[in-house]
Structure formats: structure tokens, C-alpha cells
Amino acid sequence: MQTTQVGQSRIRETKQDKIVILSNRGPNDFVWRGGGWVVERASGGLVSMLAPLAQRPDTTWFCCVSEPPDAKGERDGLFTTAADQCAEFDVVPLPLPPEVYQAYYGRISNEVLWMLQHHMLGPGGYELVDHARYRAWSSGYFEANRRLAAAVKETCVTPRAFLVQDYHLYPLPALLRRHFPHVRSLHFTHIPFPEPTVLRLLPKPWREAILHGMLGADRVGFQTEEDREAFLACCKYTAEREVDFETKTVRAIDGRQVYVGVYPASVDPEALLALRDSPRVVEARARFADTRSEFSIVRVDRLDPSKNQLVGFKAFAHLLETRPDLHGRVLFRAFLVPSRTDHTVYRDYKAAIYREIERINATYGPSCGRPPIEVFYTNDREQALAALERCDVLLVNSKEDGMNLVAKEWAIVADTDRPGVLVVSETAGVAEEAAGSALTVSPLDVEETTQAMVRALEMPRTEREGRLQRFRARVRSWTASHWLTAQLTDLGVD
Structure with a gap:
């Protein structure tokens, strides 16, 4: 597909030996103005907090973008393409087919994980998991994470460190560790993390993949002490990992000690x-x-x-x-x-x-x-x-x-x-x-x-x-x- 080829071409241009940021969103957003979509710098806190690092020449930013279903797109369909990401940063956009992106971003990230982690349960929120959700998990959510890890492997011969952002990319640290076992990484979750009883509302394979994926990092970060304690409890009581609540560490399946930190997001x-x-x-x-x-x-x-x-x-x-x-x-x-x-x-x-x-x-x-x-x-x-x-x-x-x-x-x-x-x-x-x-x-x-x-x-x-x-x-x-x-x-x- 043309957009995928553009993405691959962009990937080959990326230099090595860099700090790598990985997130769902890139630096740009779409804003509907004057009867059409206008590309603007993303207004969310994630972009503003990462911008000082992203502007450095030793940093590359990977993000997921969607191939629009047609040239014009629908007004209600918010899509971003590889061509829309700015030259201000060294951005590597990974184009995803619309069916993959919608399953990854819509069906799982937003309709399941966002709702669950904000305790939006029942009708109008996270209500149940059916066959379509299982398919969205495997062919959408996990597939997007797998493709992102593969794109990094293709691009970065010797990356210095990975900073993985948020609930869209829970499996990614473990996937990256397969390719880069000695590169240090940190996963940061920007939204509340659920306690064990809530996490158990997800299918067992999903929650195991989430915790295993996050523990693929050397450091795991959260906004508040409550979020950190919830994650530690999930590791102990849901994943049955060895947890030290005093040192705030978890023993990963490969024997590494993973430190869990609190880094409250802020402004400039x-x-x-x-x-x-x-x-x-x-x-x-x-x-x-x-x-x-x-x-x-x-x-x-x-x-x-x-x-x-x-x-x-x-x-x-x-x-x-x-x-x-x-x-x-x-x-x-x-x-x-x-x-x-x-x-x-x-x-x-x-x-x-x-x-x-x-x-x-x-x-x-x-x-x-x-x-x-x-x-x-x-x-x-x-x-x-x-x-x-x-x-x-x-x-x-x-x-x-x-x-x-x-x-x-x-x-x-x-x-x-x-x-x-x-x-x-x-x-x-x-x-x-x-x-x-x-x-x-x-x-x-x-x-x-x-x-x-x-x-x-x-x-x-x-x-x-x-x-x-x-x-x-x-x-x-x-x-x-x-x-x-x-x-x-x-x-x-x-």
C-alpha cells in the first residue's frame, strides 16, 4: 500500500543511537475549522511534556497513524496520516490499515481499556467481551503493538533508551525487549491504573499480556501513589509476581527487578x-x-x-x-x-x-x-x-x-x-x-x-x-x- 511504503521509506531514514519515544499519538492533531480538517500541533499534555526531549537531535519519536479509508475521509472520522506529522521533530509515523487502527485504538484502547481504567463499567462503558472483542485484541491491539516493535527493530540498530507512553502500548516493552534485551526502557501510564478486582474484569490472557508487557520495561511509571500501589497489587495478586512493597519493585519473569515510580505530569x-x-x-x-x-x-x-x-x-x-x-x-x-x-x-x-x-x-x-x-x-x-x-x-x-x-x-x-x-x-x-x-x-x-x-x-x-x-x-x-x-x-x- 502506498502509505505503508511511505512509512517504510521514512523509517529507513532514521538514524541510530537515539533515545526513542513511542506513543499512539504523534505531535500533530486534526482540528475541524472553516469546513475542513486543519493539521495543528497536538494540544494534549503528552506532546507538551515530551517536546523538550523530542526537539533534541538524539531523539526519535515513533507514533501510530491511520490510513484514511478514502482521500477525503468522513467529518466524524478522525484520521492522521504519515504525511501530516511535522518536520519539527524526528518523527517516524507507522501507518496502520484502517481496520487494524480502528480495532487497536477504538475497539480496545478506548472502548475497553479507557473505560475500565476510569471505572466506566456497564452500559455506555466497558460492558462485556465477545468474539468481536477477542478478534479486535489479537488483530488490532496486539497487532499494532507488534508492528510498532518491528518498525523499531528495522530502524534502530542500537537505541539508547525507550520511553513508552500509555495504555495503548502496554505489550510494547516486552516486545521491544525481545529485539533489544540490553536497552533500558520505561513505560509511563497517563491514566488511572485499576486495582486487582477491576483488572480481573478483563479476560485472563489480556491482563497477563498487559502486566507481562509492562514488566518488560526496566522502570514503570504512574501519576500518583495510588496508581503505583494498584499496579503493585495487580502484579502480586493477579500475575503472582514477587513484589517488594517497601522498595516498590517487582521481579519480572526473567528475574529482573523492575522499579515502579511515581512521576506526576505537569506543565511548563x-x-x-x-x-x-x-x-x-x-x-x-x-x-x-x-x-x-x-x-x-x-x-x-x-x-x-x-x-x-x-x-x-x-x-x-x-x-x-x-x-x-x-x-x-x-x-x-x-x-x-x-x-x-x-x-x-x-x-x-x-x-x-x-x-x-x-x-x-x-x-x-x-x-x-x-x-x-x-x-x-x-x-x-x-x-x-x-x-x-x-x-x-x-x-x-x-x-x-x-x-x-x-x-x-x-x-x-x-x-x-x-x-x-x-x-x-x-x-x-x-x-x-x-x-x-x-x-x-x-x-x-x-x-x-x-x-x-x-x-x-x-x-x-x-x-x-x-x-x-x-x-x-x-x-x-x-x-x-x-x-x-x-x-x-x-x-x-x-
């Missing part, structure tokens, strides 16, 4: 402050000034069931119901980033979200003098950053989050003349670092979330300032640079 404060002063943020800031209200509540997250927007809006509706004195004084700006729009679950969730927003706006719009909820369904980081600057409440009520970098971005860019308050789920990874600074809530507790938003709106300025300053100092003490440096140091790579 200086880059954020530079972006805050960019023309697009200044322009967005001016637009918001025309519609400014006395109070503003903001949320910024992907439109994903795990982000729990529906409960957040219900809590806001309860605030309007119980506090009529706030009608017309508080505006909820919701920035909903399109996500996995080709999946039925996500389309259904979006429809439910919009129905709830329309209900709230129809019910309380007349007494508020305007719709109390503004929705921005777009991937416009600069616009969201402008809203984060001067919000009174940042609501992050996800059911579970590996970390949630939006909260850390807010801590850096928030206007000290109008300090806001973070309201965050106890189940988000960032809650641990925001302890003593944020107001924490149980993500499914509408009443508690409402009360937290009211408390934040009415909090004295001095208390808001103190909370923001503490969290900002914490974020500045552990940045994206620390996240990356700690992993490279543990691998013995400088």
Missing part, C-alpha cells in the same frame, strides 16, 4: 505565561470582557463521559435553584473539547450534555436575563486560557483523572487581582497535589459540588489568594521538566 510555567501574552489570548480576553459577569465558573475538558460534565451542570442547576440571589450574577463558561466523535457512546453523551444545558438555560435564562451557561465546543486552547485567567471557580469534577493538567495551567495563569478557587474531584490525580488549596468533592455528589461552588464564590479574598498561591508554588516546584528529567535520570540517560 514559562511557556504558559508566554502563551498568555500571545495575540490570540489577548484577542479572546477582549471578547470575554464584553460579556463579563460578576462571577464566572469555568470548566475546560474533553467531551468524555469520564469527565463527568453532566453532574457538573446538574450541580450548577441546583445552585441556581437554591440561590435565586445569584441569578444574573454568575455565568458558567464550559469549554468542551471534541473527542472521539466517531464513537456512538461519545455522540450519545454529547447529546445528553446539550439537552441538560438547553434545559437549564430555558429554565433560568428569563430570571438571569441571559442564558446562564455558555458553551464553546471547540479545541481552542488560547480562548480557554483567557477564560481561565479571571474565573472565580474552576470546576474539575471528573469521575477519575490520571492528573488533569488544566488545573495546573489555571494555577499558573490565574490573575492574582481576581484569584479564583479550584473545585476538584477527590478522584482526580491532581487532588493530591492540590490538597490544602482546592475544595475537594465526591464526583457523583451533586449537593456537595453545589455547596463547594457556592463556598468558592463567597470565599473571602485573602483566603482565595492564599489557596491559589500555595497551589501555584506547588506546580512551580514540580514542572513538566521535572517530570521528564526524573524519568531520564532513573533510566540512567542524560
Whole structure:
């Protein structure tokens, strides 16, 4: 196939003796703008955290890309091709046939692993495993990992180290070790890791392949201490491996001691402050000034069931119901980033979200003098950053989050003349670092979330300032640079 030949040609050009990054996503994303797909630098935290390493001449970045089913593609089908990856980094895109990519990325990575690891179980989430899922695992998920390992073998004669990213590539470290038994590697999981009882909801061969694959690395990394403890417990009670909970090590099947570390994801404060002063943020800031209200509540997250927007809006509706004195004084700006729009679950969730927003706006719009909820369904980081600057409440009520970098971005860019308050789920990874600074809530507790938003709106300025300053100092003490440096140091790579 032509795109595969392009991928192979690109692979042959790659130099050896490099640090190798391996991930599902590459540095670029598709954004629908002006009636067509526009290729832009990916906005996710993974790209921003890896960029300093990826820009080095001694680093190569492998990623999976899909061959589009036709030249134009469908608007709801998010595809990226080898030709779309930028020359800014040394990127090696591995083209996958659409049927392989969809099985690997859609049927297993998103519909099974993402849902399971965010405890999205039952209808609308991970519900069952049938023959089609087994086929997707073998001919999609495992096949994509196998092809990626083979592409690295073809390319890198003597790689220095491997940095393998996230749940899409659980089997990959063990596959790489077959070809490169002496090359050090680290696997980092960006999302929550499940405890043994939840992991056992996967077929036994799958969970064995996941744990065996991860233990193919020399280092395994997670966002929080809870994630690390869950993984260690899975290794002991599910894989029956020898685990030392004090030294945080697991004995792999080949006798190696695998260290399990905690590396909380973070942001680049200086880059954020530079972006805050960019023309697009200044322009967005001016637009918001025309519609400014006395109070503003903001949320910024992907439109994903795990982000729990529906409960957040219900809590806001309860605030309007119980506090009529706030009608017309508080505006909820919701920035909903399109996500996995080709999946039925996500389309259904979006429809439910919009129905709830329309209900709230129809019910309380007349007494508020305007719709109390503004929705921005777009991937416009600069616009969201402008809203984060001067919000009174940042609501992050996800059911579970590996970390949630939006909260850390807010801590850096928030206007000290109008300090806001973070309201965050106890189940988000960032809650641990925001302890003593944020107001924490149980993500499914509408009443508690409402009360937290009211408390934040009415909090004295001095208390808001103190909370923001503490969290900002914490974020500045552990940045994206620390996240990356700690992993490279543990691998013995400088």
C-alpha cells in the first residue's frame, strides 16, 4: 500500500543511537475549522511534556497513524496520516490499515481499556467481551503493538533508551525487549491504573499480556501513589509476581527487578505565561470582557463521559435553584473539547450534555436575563486560557483523572487581582497535589459540588489568594521538566 511504503521509506531514514519515544499519538492533531480538517500541533499534555526531549537531535519519536479509508475521509472520522506529522521533530509515523487502527485504538484502547481504567463499567462503558472483542485484541491491539516493535527493530540498530507512553502500548516493552534485551526502557501510564478486582474484569490472557508487557520495561511509571500501589497489587495478586512493597519493585519473569515510580505530569510555567501574552489570548480576553459577569465558573475538558460534565451542570442547576440571589450574577463558561466523535457512546453523551444545558438555560435564562451557561465546543486552547485567567471557580469534577493538567495551567495563569478557587474531584490525580488549596468533592455528589461552588464564590479574598498561591508554588516546584528529567535520570540517560 502506498502509505505503508511511505512509512517504510521514512523509517529507513532514521538514524541510530537515539533515545526513542513511542506513543499512539504523534505531535500533530486534526482540528475541524472553516469546513475542513486543519493539521495543528497536538494540544494534549503528552506532546507538551515530551517536546523538550523530542526537539533534541538524539531523539526519535515513533507514533501510530491511520490510513484514511478514502482521500477525503468522513467529518466524524478522525484520521492522521504519515504525511501530516511535522518536520519539527524526528518523527517516524507507522501507518496502520484502517481496520487494524480502528480495532487497536477504538475497539480496545478506548472502548475497553479507557473505560475500565476510569471505572466506566456497564452500559455506555466497558460492558462485556465477545468474539468481536477477542478478534479486535489479537488483530488490532496486539497487532499494532507488534508492528510498532518491528518498525523499531528495522530502524534502530542500537537505541539508547525507550520511553513508552500509555495504555495503548502496554505489550510494547516486552516486545521491544525481545529485539533489544540490553536497552533500558520505561513505560509511563497517563491514566488511572485499576486495582486487582477491576483488572480481573478483563479476560485472563489480556491482563497477563498487559502486566507481562509492562514488566518488560526496566522502570514503570504512574501519576500518583495510588496508581503505583494498584499496579503493585495487580502484579502480586493477579500475575503472582514477587513484589517488594517497601522498595516498590517487582521481579519480572526473567528475574529482573523492575522499579515502579511515581512521576506526576505537569506543565511548563514559562511557556504558559508566554502563551498568555500571545495575540490570540489577548484577542479572546477582549471578547470575554464584553460579556463579563460578576462571577464566572469555568470548566475546560474533553467531551468524555469520564469527565463527568453532566453532574457538573446538574450541580450548577441546583445552585441556581437554591440561590435565586445569584441569578444574573454568575455565568458558567464550559469549554468542551471534541473527542472521539466517531464513537456512538461519545455522540450519545454529547447529546445528553446539550439537552441538560438547553434545559437549564430555558429554565433560568428569563430570571438571569441571559442564558446562564455558555458553551464553546471547540479545541481552542488560547480562548480557554483567557477564560481561565479571571474565573472565580474552576470546576474539575471528573469521575477519575490520571492528573488533569488544566488545573495546573489555571494555577499558573490565574490573575492574582481576581484569584479564583479550584473545585476538584477527590478522584482526580491532581487532588493530591492540590490538597490544602482546592475544595475537594465526591464526583457523583451533586449537593456537595453545589455547596463547594457556592463556598468558592463567597470565599473571602485573602483566603482565595492564599489557596491559589500555595497551589501555584506547588506546580512551580514540580514542572513538566521535572517530570521528564526524573524519568531520564532513573533510566540512567542524560
